[in-house]
Structures are given as C-alpha cells and as structure tokens.
Amino acid sequence: MPELPEVETVMRGLAPLLLGRRLLWVEARRGDLRWPLPEGLGPRLAGARVTALGRRGKYGLIHTDRREVLILHLGMSGRIRLDPPALGPHDHVVLATETGARLVVHDPRRFGAIDLVGASDLDRHRWLAHLGPEPLDPALAPDHLARAAAGRRVAVKALLMDQRVLAGIGNIYASEALFRAGIAPGRACRRISAVRFIRLQQALGEVLTESIAAGGSSLRDHAQISGALGDYQLHLRVYGRAGLPCPSCGAPVRRSRIGGRSSFHCPRCQR
DNA sequence: CACGATACCTGTAAGC
C-alpha cells in the first residue's frame, strides 16, 4: 500500500484514535518483521501516552510522553487494521488503547519494520538519517531535483525513487509525476534540462497533494484506518494501465522495467 | 562512486 500519501493517510487516520490517549498494552506476536522488533516493545509502550503523530518519507512516527518514538514502516504489504474480529497469521503487533481500540499491524510479506527510539535520537536513526527532504515541504527549493540530478546518468525514474534525493516517492507516484511532466521514465537525468526538472518537481507536488486529499491509492489494500478505501487509484493516469489509452493522446500506455521495477508511460506524450 | 542485480517474504493472478 504505502508511499507518502498512503502513509500520510494512515497517520491522519490514527490521530483521532491515538492522539492524547494512553496505550494500555502492546503485544508483539512474533519477534521480527523485516528486522527484529525492538527489545521490550510491550513494556516500554504500556501505559505511555501518545503526544504526537508524524511522518517522515514513508515512515510513520508515533511520539509518546516517555520521550520515545515508535517508527513504523509498512513495507509493500503492510497496513493497520482497526478492531479486527479475529487475529490471523499476518497480524504481527497489536496496540490496545485506553478507549478500547485495538490497532493491528498486518503485513503478509513482512517487508515492513518497527523500531522504538529515544526522541532525541530520531534524526540520527539509521532509517531516517539519510532521507532527502520532504517533497511537500513549502521551504523546498524549486530546483532541488534539478540540482540533485545534475550530471547523473541514472534513469530519472530511479532518481525520483531514491529516498536520499526526496523522501517518500515510490513506484506509483514516480510514474504519475513523470507523465504529468511529459518526461520518459527511462531518460538519463543528465539529458533533461533544469527547467524540465523544475516542472517535474511541481508535478510531483500536485500528484502527492491530490492523492492525500483522496485518501491515497487503494490497489490491493485499504489505505485508511476507518476501513474506507482511498480512491486515488481511480485518478492514476498511467500506473498499472499498460495497453490502455493514454488519457491525453489515446496512444497505448507502455510498460517497461526500470531499476527492476515496472514503469508505465505514454510513448507519445513523454520524451 | 554510481549504478544494476539480487535478496528478503507471501499472496494472487495469469498462463499452460
């Protein structure tokens, strides 16, 4: 499920359930996701009050009054289930709140990860320390991408998905932003002008903002805590639409493989 | 250093 807009949607959905509330107990039902769960997760969180919720790139952040932060990454298949009627084999962590809600971290592929760290160490955490800036930060320089791309030989789509360049862009929104900017995903960065990169960065901001407003994209999973589906997938113009007509010119959308990931683009509109 | 390939894990859908 989760790129930046989906993680943002999840954290917003968690706010009314968690913000200002105490956690009664937390249970890890297995010792690891992608990596081992932190030592003493349950005891360290039991009784703690949630003071803030946030997001950095694709990582969700839950701050507590014990000056610790739960870092949550949903990987490819992770999601949060609210009050499921029963727990299954892929329900790995359960958080129970003082109001009786049970939040379940569900992740069949277990590419996700969880850690719990001191708040003062957050920026130095190995998952966060090397992340690039937030694409929706109003203070982001309009030519950030253009500068990061200068002289690079990588395909522009691979650059967009490099979390050290910008945090939170994944396979869907990289394809969508490139379509809007009219840039072919396989084009080498150094063969794209600064002006076009500025346009790409703008397109990226638009796509992300629109998706968040729609509750994210629900491809295989629910994006929202409430169980409601985000419906930005209905607005996707090229992602997952191989062979279907380009919404702009009607030419069939082409699927290719860049950096090992499926890419979608219109060969006529994107150069 | 920059980049591509591979590995991790399970479920689902397509192909034969």
Added chain:
DNA sequence: TGCTTACAGGTATCGT
C-alpha cells in the same frame, strides 16, 4: 482443475 510462473506499493546489500 491443477501446476508453474510472474509480479506486487520497498529497501539493504552485493557485485561490477
């Protein structure tokens, strides 16, 4: 119907 294969929203790590 059943078996096999390819692929899925991510990221760390290992080659070249």
